Amino acid sequence: MxxxxxxxxxxxxxxxxxxxxxxxxxxxxxWMSQTNDRFAYRCLPLTIANQxxxxxxxxxxxxxxxxxxxxxxxxxIVCKAGPKNTNVPAxxxxxxxxxxxxxxxxxxxxxxxxxxxxxxxxYAKDGIAPLEGIIETDWSVATFTMNWKMTTVNVPVDxxxxxxxxxxxxxxxxxAENFIPVMRDLSEEPELKKAFEDWSASRNKFNxxxxxxxxxxxxxxxxxxxxxxxxxxxxRAADHQVKLEIRPFDGTTDKFxxxxxxxx
Numbered sequence: 001m002x003x004x005x006x007x008x009x010x011x012x013x014x015x016x017x018x019x020x021x022x023x024x025x026x027x028x029x030x031w032m033s034q035t036n037d038r039f040a041y042r043c044l045p046l047t048i049a050n051q052x053x054x055x056x057x058x059x060x061x062x063x064x065x066x067x068x069x070x071x072x073x074x075x076x077i078v079c080k081a082g083p084k085n086t087n088v089p090a091x092x093x094x095x096x097x098x099x100x101x102x103x104x105x106x107x108x109x110x111x112x113x114x115x116x117x118x119x120x121x122x123y124a125k126d127g128i129a130p131l132e133g134i135i136e137t138d139w140s141v142a143t144f145t146m147n148w149k150m151t152t153v154n155v156p157v158d159x160x161x162x163x164x165x166x167x168x169x170x171x172x173x174x175x176a177e178n179f180i181p182v183m184r185d186l187s188e189e190p191e192l193k194k195a196f197e198d199w200s201a202s203r204n205k206f207n208x209x210x211x212x213x214x215x216x217x218x219x220x221x222x223x224x225x226x227x228x229x230x231x232x233x234x235x236r237a238a239d240h241q242v243k244l245e246i247r248p249f250d251g252t253t254d255k256f257x258x259x260x261x262x263x264x
Contacts, residue, residue, distance in 0.1 A: 011105045011106075021059075025246060027051050029123060031124065044242060050121055054249075055164035060083070060086075065156050074092070090159070114137060114171050115168055116170070128152075195232075
């Protein structure tokens with residue numbers, strides 16, 4: 001791809017103060033690492049989604065408690081650690097138990113591309129849920145905020161230093177609207193029907209072999225056809241991905257850099 005055709009995502013720092021770092025999203029999730037034999041990482045759709053964008057990382061250890069009210073004072077936010085002489089990155093701005101993270105960036109995407117801001121994919125956090133937004137960052141001159149909605153009352157929720165509080169992914173504007181949804185019976189596509197039946201039979205046999213502790217199935221542990229991008233008949237996908245190579249932002253000069261891996 002030539003330089004003129006490169007898809008660039010630019011983050012402009014608004015204020016000359018340490019900003020929350022932006023890093024390629026990690027494949028790791030704590031709950032996935034804690035599954036038996038790290039079994040969850042065998043699900044390729046999960047791991048691809050984990051990496052599909054960039055994390056914005058928290059810079060302070062904060063604790064937030066919601067008393068159930070709708071006012072701005074219904075949230076209590078306490079900073080327990082973090083860089084000195086910098087503001088606590090989360091505030092009560094909207095009320096109704098919404099925790100708001102102002103972001104010190106104006107983002108620019110190529111013409112026709114939005115930026116999808118959401119919580120880290122496949123990331124569960126007790127007591128609070130991320131809210132999602134899609135922003136037209138190819139023209140907007142405003143910053144935007146990342147927001148989380150408290151779901152429990154009088155239960156403390158902690159955000160750690162280095163924890164991702166936002167995940168950003170460019171999406172092409174209007175693309176979902178351009179799709180024409182169609183419903184059909186599988187019998188109308190004999191070739192696809194046969195391929196599905198072959199896969200189903202293969203899956204049933206593997207599960208039966210695994211249940212009776214057949215040595216080959218036990219050694220394999222799971223079927224790898226999808227991970228390898230191949231059908232049960234050996235047909236290979238033309239453009240199969242097993243990992244993403246999300247590039248880091250260049251020109252990063254922030255003084256604050258979290259130590260260790262992002263807490264996910």
